[in-house]
Amino acid sequence: MSDWYRDFANSGFGTTLTKQLGLPRPAVLRRYEPGSPLLPGPAVIGTAGKGRLREALTTILRDAGVTVQSPATADGGTDGEKLAAVILDATGLAGPADLAAAHDFLAPAIKRLRGSGRVLVVGEPPAEATSVPQAAARQALDGLVRSIGKELLDGSTANLVHVPEGAEGSLASPVRFFLSGRSAYVDGQPVTLSAADVPSTQDDDRPLAGKVAVVTGAARGIGAAIAEVMARDGAHVVAVDIPAAGDSLAKVANDIGGTALQLDITAAHAARRLIEHLRERHSAGGNRCVDIVVHNAGITRDKLLVNMDATRWNSVMAVNLQAQLDITQALLDSDALRPGARVVCVSSQSGIAGNRGQTNYAASKAGVIGMVRAWAPEFAERGATINAVAPGFIVTEMTARMPLGTREIGSRINSLQQGGLPVDVAETIAWLSQPGSAGVNGQVVRVCGQSMLGA
Incomplete structure (x- = not known):
């Protein structure tokens, strides 16, 4: 869907007018296209503290075909070529004094960052610090990265990866x-890694080749986009939605070469029927029949808490939370998940920040986060992962029906000054579903352009 204000602000007359009036000019974001390079230009890697990952970071980038410049040229001392990425290895921080090196490297490098550039800071978890000063310095990176994300212009983003010892x-x-470009609408986000058995190689164009993926709520909107991206990345998608959405569901499944399963996920025997379907179609003679499960189905029944009846409350809890609990538990009990399985649950920014008139919805989506964190250790023991994405304002047919003022405010109050697209949520879920993401477990990734609401 088109963003009229972004399109106008980036037109010839619109650019002049917004500059004269001091109005924001949302950028056209760099999004992933199959076959596109990892970065459209060079990167530079610097260090703060006794960084231990610079060599590993350099290898990752060079293996992806990225030119890595020397930090000595971060001030533009070569030909002044714009940087596509600025990466700081801040592992090994001993205390706040080491943060000065972060400033000394980042300030000149970010000045050279091109539009839709990337700033990535790699640090270590504050919880594993061996001293109070070290914990303070590690936690400082969170505020640093979130603030950089709010200062960057032209669609650039900043994110933080915590790498404990042993998770390299x-x-x-x-x-x-x-x-x-997969992370176009992910900004100001911290992710903590864990040690895992990560494949040595991966087909970056079709990382999900040979996988069977279940996507609930797949008939439209974000669910349809998830199904499309999963199929693009090589998975066979089992698209699930309620019988009333059967026609739309069939179209989605046919368009991507997947299969459709009409199923009310709140029904008493929904989990059993789903597992039976998967075993009939995708079992190789054993119990294991699915690689990826995306719990996307969700509903809203908004009302102020004091005016909310039990039906509204219970229906939202049943679809958004209880069904995810029941289906996931059934998959675990039946041993239906294949080795290296991925479960990705869709939460919401409302589950983090709350939202007026959505106590039922916000409670259910916060419950999803609690479920993911509590289940992560058990999934790790099985060599699997469970994570959540928390979308912010995503432009869909539903948001298009909002009053203009509400829609415009909702889409602009983030660092990127625009609403996200369903594909932005889908790209993040597809990344969490990849074999190479084995070390990302129990995490909640907000896809919200670093919304000003919530943490």
């Missing part, structure tokens, strides 16, 4: 994601 092998996948 998990680094490549998040680095590629945060630098690529």
